[in-house]
Amino acid sequence: MESIRSDESSAPERIPYKTNGNQSRNVPVVETNSFAFQPLLVCLRFFGIELVPSSSTIESSSKSERYKTFTLGFIFLVLNGFCNVYATLMSGTGIIEEFNTMLNSSSTDGTNSTIKISTVLSWNIIIDYANFGALTVIAHATLLSLSQQSKWKSLWNNIQRMHQEFKVIRKTMRHLTIIGLVLVFSETIAIVSFAVDFFQLKPGTEGFLPTLFPHVLHLCAMVFNIYSGCGLLLFALVGWTALLGLRCLQQQAATSSSRTLTANETVTTLAKWKSLHVLLSDVVDGMNECFGPILLIWIIHIFVGFIATPYYIINSFYSSVSTGRSLLPTSVYLMIQHTFHLLIITGIPNAITQQAIAFGKQLQQIEFHDLNHFQEQVNMLATEVLIALPRITAMEYGDLELSLIPTMIGTTITYLVILCQFDV
Structure with a gap:
């Protein structure tokens, strides 16, 4: 017998959902202003990122606004790249020189020899700046190009359909959006505050403004980290939407298994579950297509951070001066932040997979004693759900799941030992 998922004759016709334009009678509409992600949409629009896809029926004034927003986002992207390249080439080496100056001023051996921080620590600082810069620029570029791509438009429509089908998740998703934005802004402020701690705004021979200008570029590079945070937040919100949708499906299956359905109700229910x-599944596939570059650069960023920040912490305990110990608060904070981000990237895909398994097992528990035909169909749907489990990858370089954490920890320890050996 043909699988229920491929039997299109029993599936209900998909209803288009409009986000703008004239509303048609008897057609469900999901207004953009009432969309659960609206706080994030407004925030990113302020930074030059328009996530609402364009439409053929869009008015000329709206097209002009979209063009202005895209132009602003492109200008910010160029400024983002410039500031981060400058921070890597100039600010990183500047902090190394400042540490060397502090180290020599704290030396009390009475000799005229010049003392410098280790080469390993110097390279770690520079690589850290390059690591943060690459994350920010790539995440920014990916977000800027999303609304121009057809795959994002398809994912956007599927997300809106899910919010229409599962109305109970709207309030939860809006709360998660607001909480996520607060966390993103808090992390950005923390990064900027740590950067300010390294500044010494002293007027040089060229005056105060020339001395201030490099620090302004450095601060801008840190502020632009908000793009990477918003990119991860968008991924988390879409993933949580899929997770809650699967949870609603499991609850519907559990409710149906506890009561007797008529033949007509069974046909409608099975067709709805299939649809x-x-x-x-389309939402998960869209996540892989749209968020692949962001997820890959985030994994690389966290991996490099897991190597660098523990080295800073170890170095601060063995340092005899305040130079190394000054990195301790920042390093501890970054280690906690990297761990939190890794749990988001791996935990949400893992939860989606486990929820799909729970939904498939719930379907297996449904029994139609007098309707053998429907029993075969629901068994086929359960089998397909359990076989074709959703998987989220970083551009197909590996599945994102909790098993990635011990692998990353083991590799990190290996590289950390090598760094410590070179330092010795």
Whole structure:
């Protein structure tokens, strides 16, 4: 017998959902202003990122606004790249020179020899700046190009359909959006405050403004980290939407298994489950297509951070001067931040997979004693759900799941030992 997922005759016709334009009678509409992600959309629009896809029916004034927003985002992207390149080439080496100056001023051996921080620590500082810069620029470029791509438009429509089908998740997603934005802004402020601690605004021979200008570029590079945070937040919100959708499907299956359904109700229910499962699968596929570059650069960023920050912490305990110990608060904070981000990147995909398994097992528990035909169909749907489990990857370089954490920890320890050996 043909699988219920491929049997399009019993599936309900998909209804288009409009985000703008004239509303048609008897057609469900998801207004953009009431969309659960609206706080994030407004925030990114302020930074030159328009996530609402364009439409053929869009008015000329709206097209002009979209063009202005895209132009602003492109200018910010160029400024983002310039500031981060400058911070890597100039600010990183500047902090190394400042540390060397502090180290020599704290030396009390009475000799005229010049003392410098280790080469390993110097390279770690420079690589850290390059690591943060690459994350920010690539995440910014990916977000800027999203609304121009057809795959994002498809994912956007599927997300809106899910919010229409599962109305109970709207309030939860809006709360998560607001909490996520607060965390993103808090992390950005923390990074900027740590950067300010290294500044010494002393007027040089060229005057105060020439001395201040490099620090302004450095601060801008740190502020632009908000793009990487918003990119990760967008991924987390879409992933949590899929997770809650699967949870609603499991609850519906549990409710249906506890009561007797008529033949007509069974046909409608099975067709609805099939359609929603396909919709959820499309959302996961869209996440892989749209967020691949962001997820890959985030994994690389966290991996490099897991190597660099523990080395800073170890170095601060063995340092005899305040130079190394000054990195301790920042290093501890960054280590906690990297761990939190890694749990988001791996935890949400893992939770989606586990929820799909729970939904498939719930389907297996449904029994139709007098309707063998429907029993075969629901068994086929359960089998397909359990076989075709959703998987989220970083551009197909590996599945993102909790098993990635011990692998990353083991590799990190190996590289950390090598760094410490070179330092010795």
